[in-house]
Amino acid sequence: MNSVPDPQNLPGGKVYIEGRYRKLTRDLPQTVFFCPQCKGHPRRRRGCEKCEGFGKLTRDSVQELVCWVLGSALKTRKNKFHGAGREDIDVRMLGRGRPFVLEFINPKELKVDLAELEAEINRRNEGRLEIEGLHWSDKPRVRFLKETHNAKEYMVRAEVEGTPKAGAFEALVGQRFDLAQKTPQRVAHRRADLVRERWLEVLSAQPAEEPNQWLVSVRTQHGTYVKEAVTGEGGMTEPSISGLVGVPCRCLELDVLNILDAEGEAIPVRQAPTAFGQGL
Numbered sequence: 396m397n398s399v400p401d402p403q404n405l406p407g408g409k410v411y412i413e414g415r416y417r418k419l420t421r422d423l424p425q426t427v428f429f430c431p432q433c434k435g436h437p438r439r440r441r442g443c444e445k446c447e448g449f450g451k452l453t454r455d456s457v458q459e460l461v462c463w464v465l466g467s468a469l470k471t472r473k474n475k476f477h478g479a480g481r482e483d484i485d486v487r488m489l490g491r492g493r494p495f496v497l498e499f500i501n502p503k504e505l506k507v508d509l510a511e512l513e514a515e516i517n518r519r520n521e522g523r524l525e526i527e528g529l530h531w532s533d534k535p536r537v538r539f540l541k542e543t544h545n546a547k548e549y550m551v552r553a554e555v556e557g558t559p560k561a562g563a564f565e566a567l568v569g570q571r572f573d574l575a576q577k578t579p580q581r582v583a584h585r586r587a588d589l590v591r592e593r594w595l596e597v598l599s600a601q602p603a604e605e606p607n608q609w610l611v612s613v614r615t616q617h618g619t620y621v622k623e624a625v626t627g628e629g630g631m632t633e634p635s636i637s638g639l640v641g642v643p644c645r646c647l648e649l650d651v652l653n654i655l656d657a658e659g660e661a662i663p664v665r666q667a668p669t670a671f672g673q674g675l
Contacts, residue, residue: 413532415492470503552648563640564600571596
């Protein structure tokens, strides 16, 4: 294990812990999902009809499940979660997991065993969340994760309305398409109204066991709205899988299988630096 940070030399009173997470359920956001109406404010949430006084729209999150254990060991409740992108609540994060850095503010205890804490997090959240490779990190890694553009590999379970032409799905395999995507309606409240140019490559396509369903694996450029790349959202994404196979398709389930480099190639799992502050 790499060296424990020196408590006398913590820039801004902060420590950073890096790892990867796999999200195994479709009801778990990456970070705390505060109610959009009351924002979780202690007084405003009391009479909030949106969250019924809970202050959040989900019971927990990846951030909370990890930080309840790590924060308790470090003796601090103050933390920030920095992920290499994020997936929707109803999207699983599989494969080797998504890199993240946790920033803990003013910890009172640093002599902790990260391997033991990792095992405890996994024990508590079996079947929902898995953490791998926890190690001490540095502030520059936060910027690196935020600024690096990662392509991703997905598995789509698509429901098809009607009967596509024979071989229509199979004909997509191995092709890379340049997409023009207008900002989807589901994120229009927090994203600028732009037309984004992205690429999507179809890796495989096969009928699922269920009728009128297909399993399609794709590789996409960072920032691609995959659900809309399936449906087309009424022409707001062109081309789309729906348009290419000639029948309406709906994304029933979506899984992230891999986090890749900008060009879509696999990237090695980063090992812990040999000493605190090294290996960036």
